[in-house]
Each structure stands twice: as C-alpha cells, then as structure tokens.
Amino acid sequence: AQSVTQLDSHVSVSEGTPVLLRCNYSSSYSPSLFWYVQHPNKGLQLLLKYTSAATLVKGINGFEAEFKKSETSFHLTKPSAHMSDAAEYFCVVRAFSGGYQKVTFGTGTKLQVIP
C-alpha cells in the first residue's frame, strides 16, 4: 500500500519569509520521493527528488527538502519566498514492486505569496 498526505491545502506567506510545505508518506516498498510545482495553466515541473542518496535534497529556485525516514516525511522548504513561487505544489511517491510501478500524488498545496 502507498499513500501521500499533504497536510495543508493552502499556505500563505509574506514575500521574503520562509516557506514550509509539509508532506508525509507511507509505502510498503523503498520509494523515491519527488516535489513538483504547477504554475497556473501550466504542466508539472520537477523541483527536486530524493532517491536514497543524501537525505537533504536541493532543488531548483532555492527549494530544498529533507527526507526523514523515522517520521516518514519529506517537507519542502525555502528560506525566502518570492512572488514567483506562488503556485501549487505536489508531493509524489514512486515505487516498483514485482515489475509493477505505483505513482501516488498528494492532493497538492497552493502557495500564496503576499507582497
């Protein structure tokens, strides 16, 4: 079984303040974890991914995420929000078992950045 929980459907921050988007997961396998961003009327773009190497993963646009196995979490952070960060963010889990793959998307977190 596999699931992804994005704990906040909406997050609002002021420009220049830190961003924290939370993601918890469960998987019976050894998954890889991803964060994608979707700007309005656009497709999904990869921000970063964890693939069992370093637990702290750096992505594009100053974002990073830390994989914590004991907490089954993969929270996304950024030290200082920019107006262009306003978008929807998806946490994704991908795993293979017996030649069959399972990709599970979270329900998304909409980030609002206030000037």
Add this chain to the structure above:
Amino acid sequence: DAGVIQSPRHEVTEMGQEVTLRCKPISGHNSLFWYRQTMMRGLELLIYFNNNVPIDDSGMPEDRFSAKMPNASFSTLKIQPSEPRDSAVYFCASSPRDREVNTIYFGEGSWLTVV
C-alpha cells in the same frame, strides 16, 4: 530536448462528439502516463504504458475512454462519446527506464471542455 508534446492544447467540443488527445513522449523514454486533473478530484492516473504495452488501466473511468500507444513515439487518448463531466486537463507524461528514481516529465496538458 523538446519535452513531452501534447495536442491539442485546448479543445471545446459538444457532448456526444469524439475527442482524441495526442502525445509525443520524450525520445528514449519507455514509460508513458495519462493523467486527468480536475478541481474536484485532483490528479488521477488514467493509464500507463511500459514499452508501448498498457500495464495499468485501472484508472480509466469507463468504456468511453480508450488509450493506445502504437509505437514508442506516439500515444492517443480517445473519449467517445464525450460528456460534460469529462471536462478537465489531460496530462501526458513520460519517464526514462522503468525505475522509481527516474523523473516523470509532464507535458503542458490538453484543456478539454465538453459543452
């Protein structure tokens, strides 16, 4: 790299008409996915192919939906007959090699409105 290419980008059609959405995956990728995104249901996996073979079509809503991948560089998603509740954004995505660590790359989406 041209990315995943979808067409049409936007389509408005009348209820009962046939709709065909097209996708060209990134060259060399052997996994292809079709997703549907709506406000109510978020992102749903409809079907995925591995090496042109449908592996999991459990997400296809009903018999009105069908998907084909005649070769490694082309896939179609067909809805016949279309209904207003099919209005959504349909994303095609592809991934290199069948491993969980590999990124899934998304197209820009096909925005379907059925009136």
